[in-house]
Amino acid sequence: MSDKELPLVQHLIELRTRLLHTVIFVLVVFCCLFYFANDIYYIISAPLQNLLPENTSMIATDVVSPFLTPLKLTFFAAVLLSIPYILYQIWAFIAPGLYKHEKSLAAPLLISSVLLFYAGMTFAYFVVFPLLFGFVTGIGLEGVATMTDIAKYLDFVLQLFFAFGFAFEIPIAVILMIHAGVLTPDSLAAKRPYIVVGCFIIGMLLTPPDVFSQILLALPMWMLFEVGVFVGRILYKNKEAREIEEAKQD
Template identity: 65%
Template sequence: MSETETTDQPLPLVAHLTELRDRLLRALLSVLVIFICLFPFANEIYAFVSEPLRELLPPGASMIATEVASPFLTPFKLTLVAAIFIAIPHILYQVWSFVAPGMYRHEKRFAVPLLVSSIALFYLGASFAYFVVFPLIFAFFTSVGPEGITIMTDINSYLNFVLKLFFAFGIAFEIPIAAILMIWAGITTADDLAKKRPYIIVGCFIFGMLLTPPDIISQSLLAVPMWILFEFGVFLGRFLEKDDDEEVNSP
């Protein structure tokens, strides 16, 4: 083996690492650009996110900052999270661009709609939390306080609470994608998942109970959509199995 051949061998790995670095830098750059554009509106963004609670506070009550730097750091943190949230499609596009060259054509045909659907479902889950769940949760919390107690929620504590719910609902709405991936990978089948329906329904309500106030309405607001999304995933999984069988049986 010549010296040139020995020297050229590591180049493919170096090229992959270089591309990975470039993709990561582009993803980080997109977050940074969006953050810079959003930062002048940091207080307005926080006002928008906190509106479901503020409009339900009793007269004379308000949100407070219990730490010296909270009025600056809390909107800063929210703006950074919002920048990442908005940049998710571009971040996933960079991931896709790095992975796609190593995939087969039929895998690409399946992965593209799956990627787009996962992004849409995550945004849908977060929107559902803000517009449907938050008003009900905060209405419950503000109505059960002991008499004589003034509700004055810390802005940082509120942000941590709602961010957990945003991501919890966003991830919960990925159930159809999880079901399809398990069927596609051969871990299970649509029929097997359908047979486990009673356990799935119980699991959805337990998950809803852990994330929402202890009332059946709020619990159902998370559990029922999760159940419907599970059924949708099983429905799509049957078509996936049908397509796989046709490809196998085709000459």
Template identity: 65%
Template sequence: MNDTGTPGDTEDPPLPLVAHLTELRDRLLRALLSVLVVFICLFPFANEIYAYVSEPLRELLPPGASMIATEVASPFLTPFKLTLFAAIFAAIPYILFQAWAFIAPGMYRHEKRFALPLLVSSIALFYAGAAFAYFVVFPLIFAFFTSVGPEGITIMTDINSYLNFVLKLFFAFGVAFEIPIAAILLIWAGITTPEELGRKRPYIIVGCFVLGMLLTPPDVISQSLLALPMWALFEAGVFFGRFVQRRDAGDEEEPAA
């Protein structure tokens, strides 16, 4: 047993295909069960959850305006859908733990030491992206939208349309905050280097604004609020990628045990 990534370096013996499939099934069932349990716990508070998520818009509505439901089943189905997404959102750490438990036995020890912090960081960054969207982006873009309406138009947003809108932004910002992890993985895999990423910085900046335009509403505020953090997170990924590159170079110089 050594730590250089040679055959025999994994800690667990190989399993037959049927055993792998059985374990995969068990892991998927546990992940689904975790979502179901969280959903059952949250469902009694479905209306309160929707009220909390819609608060950034409701508090900016003009006097006398309110959100509306334009479909018969929307008052029930919209909070139901939000609660389901909230259950998935809350269960992400356990779901990813099940994924980690499935793939970890086939990894080398040095890969586990590298992958586990990345897994934890990716979860934290996804939550940070969603929190950034709720506490920073929503108040700014809703203040902009509610202030530029034509004279004589009463703002009465449909609850289902609002939910689809904010879920899209939650997902966009959560994924965008994973950029440092993606950069580090590319550097660790040897696909690129921090220097090469630095030389491509002008294209990355343009790409951030293009993605911001595609993933957010058609206004410069929300586009910039997504593009600028993506750029900053890219720079963070390049910065930490230099340490990953140096560590890998040091591991290669060490003689095998």
């Protein structure tokens, strides 16, 4: 084995170890939450169940749905709760290969991305779900009972959780594009009208067909874009100053 191959093998071994630790951690969290699987599902389904007409309820059309659906949600919750530990493992693996200024940027971005993803999910649960399900249950056809399948409901809310979670990552995406030199703060600011229109189109697609709920999603996305441009402008100026200083030293 040559000297050049040894570091690669060591990196692969470290990667395998960290992946193993991550899987074990997620499974431990899952086992801790398993007992509360039904309670977790009830919490997630509450925005719809609280709006269902009297004498109606959610249903299970598959024989194993009452068992597998809460189990699926519990595993999803375990992964979400494990994200900080997962990011720590990722950070511990890549940090040795980063420069000092890259470390000072990467750590806040990782933490901010997690917090923003959680914020997007929270926004969906407390703001969007009541509006969406209130609209859907309010326009039901006469003589047709509203009884949603628990598995389809879970798939639907998970899609919305991911959609809003990733939508709230807009500042991180903006900052990364500026830092990578793909776009500049001024070029992004010049595209503001298109960004605003795009936010409202996304809001229209992800929310009920009413102006109020569309605005509730579009405005936060727009504001998050502005935050990303503001922070990116500061980082861009710092990067330019650092490059000028390095050029003088050379």
